[in-house]
Amino acid sequence: MTSDIVFDPLLPWALIVALAVLALAGTALALWRGLSGWALRGLAGLVLVGALAQPSWQVEDRAPLSDIVLMVVDQSASQRLAERAGVTEDAADQLEAMLTARPNTETRRIPVGDADGDGGTRLMSALSAAMAEEPRGRIAGIFLLSDGRLHDLEQAPDLPAPLHLLMTGQDTDWDRRLIVRNAPAFAILGEEVELTLRIEDDGAAPGASQTPILISVDGEPPQTFTVPIGQDLTLPITLPHGGLNVIQFTVPEADGELTDRNNTALVQINGVRDRLRVLLVSGEPHAGGRTWRNLLKSDSSVDLVHFTILRPPEKQDGVPVNELSLIAFPTRELFLEKIDDFDLIIFDRYKRRGILPAIYLDNVRNYVENGGAVLVAAGPDFASADSIYRSPLAEIMPAEPTARVVEEGYRPTVTDLGQRHPVTAGLQGADDWGRWLRQIEVEPLQGDVVMSGVDDRPLLILDRVGEGRVALLASDQAWLWNRGFEGGGPQMELLRRLAHWMMKEPQLEEEALWAEPNGQTMRIIRRSLTDDVGAVTVTGPDGSEVQVPLTEVTPGRFEAVYDGPEIGLYRLAEGDLTSVVGLGPAAPREFVQTIASGEALEPLIDTMRGGVLRLQEGVPTVRTVRAGRPAAGRGWIGITPREAYETLDVRQTPLLPAWLVLLLASAMIIGAWLREGRT
Known part of the structure; x- marks a missing residue:
């Protein structure tokens, strides 16, 4: 139980002080004028001012509250190294x-x-959340049982009591780690990209100057x-x-090293082509050529090289041959010497x-079989006796012309197989596509028919020949989409996919397996032209295998979401397809x-004179x-009692009741x- 005098003023303190000064002035004036009742006047003013301050005698019944000590126990992954976990738990119990x-x-x-x-x-x-749940006035101390390695120091709260770090680990610990200082997300195929690595030894390291490093791709x-330690390494x-x-760098674990979890680095770089080199061969000027x-x-x-025949030999208009071009077109250089420099060759109505x-066209055939790509946009001439099909290119063509040209309007349609093929899968709005007005009738010999035209006749056929690829578009009317005829169509998207498929873009393969981390x-x-695929075998970093079934989300595309139990390199396999x-x-x-190390926490600990x-x-x-005194020393740590309490009951008794104020003042x-009246 405690007691005290408290005030509950009826008026603001500033006004009460002003009235007290006024009463004091009046008393001083009475004294100066020699009035005999000046003392009684001053006492009356004092009583009235005291009544306005309303003093009371307050008695409280208090119950003392216990002090609270917060003990934050670090159980993160770094605390599971060596014997830290056991040491931490034993210390926390003690x-x-x-x-x-x-x-x-x-x-x-x-x-x-x-x-x-x-x-x-x-x-x-975690400390901020714990402090929010406890009365700040009762927290007497904070203990951190940790290795001192934390990653949210900027979230540190304002401390009401001493903070102490009880640090795990040994002063003889050492560790070797691999650091990737520079690794681009994208790189151009065929060009060197530089990665910067560094291998560092921390702690009481044995002082080695070199170490082996293992490098694996996919x-x-x-x-x-063998590379040096403590130096930046630039690897082309x-x-x-x-x-x-996926490039993996690994440094073998050394004897006595604290952990090998930081001895491996994974670098994932997307390979992209710098430029697509295209040779466009136009047989004659027509509306779609400029398109x-x-x-x-x-x-x-x-990078486009356009070879076009402006005047066929049978046309005689009197223009001298030497005025048809500024220089002689380098056909031999393009079709014999430099043909392998091109990623794609397009024959447009040739x-x-x-x-x-014929030797040039035979070289084009060899170019395809050795990994090149040819796209043929067929016009009426493809069905004639002068067709490019009746050349060495016939051996790589996926379809044979029947010599019939269909002249009627139709809407190109994606076939059932085309719905699954990456070149045409997902092309939206087929019902709103504009019509084409001509189609060359062909008989498929091989390959995949992904689009059809008049009466379901093949319109776009894709095929693999040797190491290369061939596409046949049995119409020269695709330019109508570009012009917006009857609403147009996805010519740009179709051509982009065609080009990337012919350049063997991994994610546009008909049969492909990959993962997006x-x-x-x-x-x-998993992309496939079949209706069903098997489960994917996922091999984790520790060698364990898991079978993951896939679900078809769109025609030809199967997916599954897998949560890796640990961080590292995973291998995927399904049939003959593999990926990492x-x-x-x-x-x-x-x-x-x-x-x-307690270095990061020392500034925070010093604010309340705690210790490490x-x-x-x-x-x-x-x-x-006591508060403000050193709270740590050799072999001891301190807590500051807060002497908090809970008030159970409060009683107040006025020292100047109204009746007493009225009686005394009057x-x-x-x-x-009366005194002044007798004088």
Whole structure:
């Protein structure tokens, strides 16, 4: 029980002070004028001013509250290295027992694990949340049992009591880690890209100057090199293929090293082509010729060489041959010497005129069989005796002309197979596409018919020949879509997909398997022309295998979402198809720095004069210290009692009741009047 005098003024204190000054002035005036009742006047003013301040005698019944000590226990991944987990739990148990034995003290034990994703150790976030649940005036001390490696120091709260770090780990610990300083997300095929790596030893390292490093691309057998420690390494790498390339760097674990979790780095780089080199061969000027040219030139990544025949030999208009071009067109150079420099050759309404000898066209056939790509946009001449089909190119053509040209309007349609083929799958709005007005009738010999025209006749046929690819478009009317005839159609998208399929873009393969990583989750994607595919075998970093069934989400596209149990390189296999993908960083934030240190926390600890002590020297004792005094020393840590209490009952008794104020003030005023009246 405690008692005290409290005030509950009827008026603002400033006004009460002003009235007191006025009363004092009146008393001083009475004294100066020699009035005998000046003392009674002053006492009356004092009573009235005191009544306005309304003093009371307050009696409180209080119940003391216990002090609270917050004990944050770090259980993150870095705390599971060596013997840290066991040391931490033993120390937490001993400290909790010490605090429980102290009078008027409670303990709040707060375990903190790994944050979601790669968030690391969030000690300060956990401490802030715990402090929000406790009265700030009762917190007497905060203990952190950790290796000192946290990743949210900026979330540190304002401390009401001393903070102590009881640090795990040994002063003899050392660790070797692999750091990727520079790795681009994209690289141009055929050009070297430089990666910058660094291998560092932290802690009480043995002082080695070199170490072996293993480099593997897409899960292939690794190559071993010897590299220096503590120096930046610049490695030139040329990507082997387009699409995702997964490069793994690994440093073997050394004797006595704290962990090998930061000895591996995964770099995922997308291989892209610098420029698409296209040779466009136009047989004669026509309405679609400029459309092809404009379409290709509109893409800044396309280098276009356009070979066109402006005047056929049978046309005699009197123009000298030397005035038809500025220079002689280098046909021999293009079709014999430089043909392998092109990624795609397009024959647009070309027919045999004797301008390109058979040996040139035979070289085009060899170009395709050795990995090149040819697209034929057929016009009426494809059905004639001068058809390009009646040349060495016939051996690679997927269809044979019947010599019939269908002259009627029709809407191009994606076939059932085309709905599954990556070139035409998902092309929207077929019912609203504009009509084409001509189609060359052909008989398919091989390949895949992905679009049809009049009476379901083949319109677009795709085929693989040797190492290369061939596409036959049995119409010269695609330009109508570009002109917006009857609403037009997806000519740009169709041509883009055609070009990338012919250039063997991995994600446009008819049979393909790949995965799209997102953190520690991957979306497995399988593309196929068949109606059903098997389960994908996922091999984890530890060698364990899991069968993941796929679900068809769109025609020809099967997907599944798989959560990787750990971070690292995963291998995917289904039938003859294989792929690799890396989930998350190879070295999570928890293993970037593993040597125990209190350096990051020292500025925060110093604000309340706490301490950093190693648990390898034993669990410190707990002492009581006054606020503002040093709260840590050799073998001990301190807490500050808060002397908090709970008020159970409050009673107030007015020191100047109204009747007493009226009686005293009236008596003194009347007394002063009577005294002054007798003089």
